[in-house]
Amino acid sequence: NKPVPMLEIKDLSVSYGAVRALDKVSFAVEEASVCAVIGANGAGKSTLMKAISGLVPVAEGEIRLEGQPIQDLSAERRVTLGIALSPEGRRLFPELTVRENLLMGAYLRKDQADITVDLERIYAYFPRLLEREQSQGRHLSGGEQQMCAIGRALMSRPRLLLLDEPSLGLAPAVTLEVARAIRQISQDGTTIVLVEQNARLALKLSQHAVVLETGRLSLSGHSRDIMNNPQIAAAYLGHA
Ligand code: ATP
Numbered sequence: 333n334k335p336v337p338m339l340e341i342k343d344l345s346v347s348y349g350a351v352r353a354l355d356k357v358s359f360a361v362e363e364a365s366v367c368a369v370i371g372a373n374g375a376g377k378s379t380l381m382k383a384i385s386g387l388v389p390v391a392e393g394e395i396r397l398e399g400q401p402i403q404d405l406s407a408e409r410r411v412t413l414g415i416a417l418s419p420e421g422r423r424l425f426p427e428l429t430v431r432e433n434l435l436m437g438a439y440l441r442k443d444q445a446d447i448t449v450d451l452e453r454i455y456a457y458f459p460r461l462l463e464r465e466q467s468q469g470r471h472l473s474g475g476e477q478q479m480c481a482i483g484r485a486l487m488s489r490p491r492l493l494l495l496d497e498p499s500l501g502l503a504p505a506v507t508l509e510v511a512r513a514i515r516q517i518s519q520d521g522t523t524i525v526l527v528e529q530n531a532r533l534a535l536k537l538s539q540h541a542v543v544l545e546t547g548r549l550s551l552s553g554h555s556r557d558i559m560n561n562p563q564i565a566a567a568y569l570g571h572a
Pocket of ligand 1: 353
């Protein structure tokens with residue numbers, strides 16, 4: 333008996349008017365694993381993350397969280413069920429401090445007493461955020477913004493964390509810092525879907541991966557196998 337996956341996507345299609353951004357995409361993500369989503373610009377990766385979090389409507393198909401269909405629920409309801417998105421572009425509140433931005437991620441929670449514990453957990457993943465606790469969002473570096481966006485998503489205590497392009501625009505050393513935290517978050521039991529342009533990084537951090545090509549799933553499997561697939565290497569991994 334296979335356990336019920338944390339996330340199951342079945343024949344999922346999403347359209348923007350006449351543009352079909354996702355076309356009958358199906359895959360599953362096991363609990364406590366990391367699933368990488370790779371693909372070129374415009375392949376539909378962000379659309380997939382938005383569809384899972386309820387920010388774009390589903391045209392067809394099903395999204396299940398631990399077996400429960402969620403595709404008709406509001407984005408807020410999905411947060412309370414345990415889904416959190418760290419969006420592409422980070423989208424912090426520029427006038428709010430790091431601490432205030434993090435607290436925004438907890439606004440739907442009832443157990444406000446535990447919030448300090450969670451803040452401490454996030455500062456343990458990202459010690460830089462503690463140093464910058466009282467700085468406004470607009471004064472943060474790109475890497476600090478990314479850490480803050482991931483931390484804010486964690487403040488809702490998600491069981492499923494969606495990370496959209498966490499390494500985008502970051503210097504290599506900062507990318508490593510973020511990657512280390514993602515690995516730690518996963519080891520602590522949070523299931524993660526990781527969208528990345530940096531396919532090499534995504535495949536290193538994940539156990540499973542799916543490849544999107546113009547809205548369709550072209551390949552899925554173990555990250556190690558996908559990394560060793562010559563076509564994938566040529567298309568997404570460059571040389572090195
Ligand atoms: P990127 O890495 O550039 O963000 P992506 O793989 O995340 O790419 P999406 O942003 O999901 O791709 O876009 C998938 C397709 O849907 C593209 O053809 C894009 O032009 C189109 N699209 C995305 N958002 C909208 C929108 N709000 N209105 C119309 N078309 C859209």
